[in-house]
Structures are given as C-alpha cells and as structure tokens.
Amino acid sequence: MSPARPAATATLRGSAVGALVAALAVAAHGIGGGGLPESAALTLLLVTCSGxxxxxxxxxxxxxxxxxxxxxxxxxxxxxxxxxxxxSHVHSVVPALPMLAAHAAATAICALLVANAERLYGPLVHVWRVVLRGAPQPVSAVTTAHVPARPANPVVALLRASISRRGPPVPV
Known part of the structure; x- marks a missing residue:
C-alpha cells in the first residue's frame, strides 16, 4: 500500500506555520515583556520552528x-x-498574562492568515499560470518561398560553384 499523497498546499502550510511561529513568537514575546532574544535563544527558536x-x-x-x-x-x-x-531570561517558563494573551492573539491571527492563504492558493496559481502563459497566438499559415537572387553574370556563378572549400589552407 502506497503512502497517501500530500496535498498541494502542504509545503505552503508547513512553511507558513514555521515562519509565522518564529516571527510571532519573537513579537509576542517582546510585546508581553520578554524582550528581544539573544543569538542562542534565536538559534534554538529557529530550529524549533523549522521542526x-x-x-x-x-x-x-x-x-x-x-x-x-x-x-x-x-x-x-x-x-x-x-x-x-x-x-538566560529573567522570567519563568510559565508566561505572564500579557504574554499569554499576546501569544494567543498571534496564534488566532496566524491561523486565519494561513487558512485563507490555503483557500486562495488554487485560484491564485491558476491566474498566475494564465498570466505567464498568455493568450494563445494563432500560427501563421502563409509561407513564402525563398527565391535565390539570380546573379547578373552567369560566368561568375559558375566560378563560385567551382571553387572548392575543402582541404588545408595553402601558404601564399
């Protein structure tokens, strides 16, 4: 039995959730009084949000x-x-009420944004493909035959045809 095929928006959903969790965790953390993270905390946050x-x-x-x-x-x-x-943060693992409210508001707003992005993914991709592809252009059925120019002097044409282009160059 083969595994179920993922939805077309699975990568969009996962990427959006990971990026929004990282961005809004930092924003809600700062708004709630936690301050901006240091490099070690930011690295751990990015690894966590990627997972x-x-x-x-x-x-x-x-x-x-x-x-x-x-x-x-x-x-x-x-x-x-x-x-x-x-x-090294100054507050406990259990968030304070303003920080908890900021995290909850960020979670609700992000869920609405990702759900709407998923809903609009199909129509937007369809429009994008139509715009990039453009309207089909009809193929021209009129062809013109190429008529080579006739040289004014037939002797010159005979001499041009008789010159061989093969072989190594001859030193002069």
Missing part, C-alpha cells in the same frame, strides 16, 4: 482544517516560548 513547520507539512489531509492550524500554531507558540526561556 514545527516540517511536522505541520507532513500532517494527513484530515488535519488541514482551521482547528488543526490553531493547534499546530498553538503548539508552535508554546514550543517557541519554551525555546526562548531556555536561555
């Missing part, structure tokens, strides 16, 4: 609804917050 995006892209087709996106983004926000708190 969340890859797992989201491989989900079966029955998990492609908006609730599944909310779940994937929620898990991603939690994993992103945890990745940001593993380094």
């Amino acid at each position: 969340v995006g890859a797992v989201t892209a491989q989900l079966p087709a029955r998990f492609h609804g908006p609730l599944a996106l909310m779940g994937a983004l929620g898990v991603g926000q939690a994993a992103g917050h945890f990745a940001l708190t593993l380094t």
Whole structure:
C-alpha cells in the first residue's frame, strides 16, 4: 500500500506555520515583556520552528482544517516560548498574562492568515499560470518561398560553384 499523497498546499502550510511561529513568537514575546532574544535563544527558536513547520507539512489531509492550524500554531507558540526561556531570561517558563494573551492573539491571527492563504492558493496559481502563459497566438499559415537572387553574370556563378572549400589552407 502506497503512502497517501500530500496535498498541494502542504509545503505552503508547513512553511507558513514555521515562519509565522518564529516571527510571532519573537513579537509576542517582546510585546508581553520578554524582550528581544539573544543569538542562542534565536538559534534554538529557529530550529524549533523549522521542526514545527516540517511536522505541520507532513500532517494527513484530515488535519488541514482551521482547528488543526490553531493547534499546530498553538503548539508552535508554546514550543517557541519554551525555546526562548531556555536561555538566560529573567522570567519563568510559565508566561505572564500579557504574554499569554499576546501569544494567543498571534496564534488566532496566524491561523486565519494561513487558512485563507490555503483557500486562495488554487485560484491564485491558476491566474498566475494564465498570466505567464498568455493568450494563445494563432500560427501563421502563409509561407513564402525563398527565391535565390539570380546573379547578373552567369560566368561568375559558375566560378563560385567551382571553387572548392575543402582541404588545408595553402601558404601564399
């Protein structure tokens, strides 16, 4: 039995979830009072969000609804917050109420954005292909026969035809 074929938007969904989780985890973390991450925290966050995006892209087709996106983004926000708190941060692993509200709002907004992007993917790709392909142009059926120019002096034409172009060059 062969594995189920992934949806056409699976890569789009996984990439969008990974990128949005990373960007909005940093933004919600900063808005909630956590500050901007240092390089070690940012590296750990990017690895975590890449994993969340890859797992989201491989989900079966029955998990492609908006609730599944909310779940994937929620898990991603939690994993992103945890990745940001593993380094030298001044707050605890359990987020404060403003930070929790910022993470929740970011999760809901991102789920709506990704769901709409998935819904519009097919029509936008169709329009893009039509625009790039352009309207079909009719093929011209009129052909013109090539008539070589007749030399004014037939002797010159005979001499041109009799000159051999083969063989090595002769030194002069």
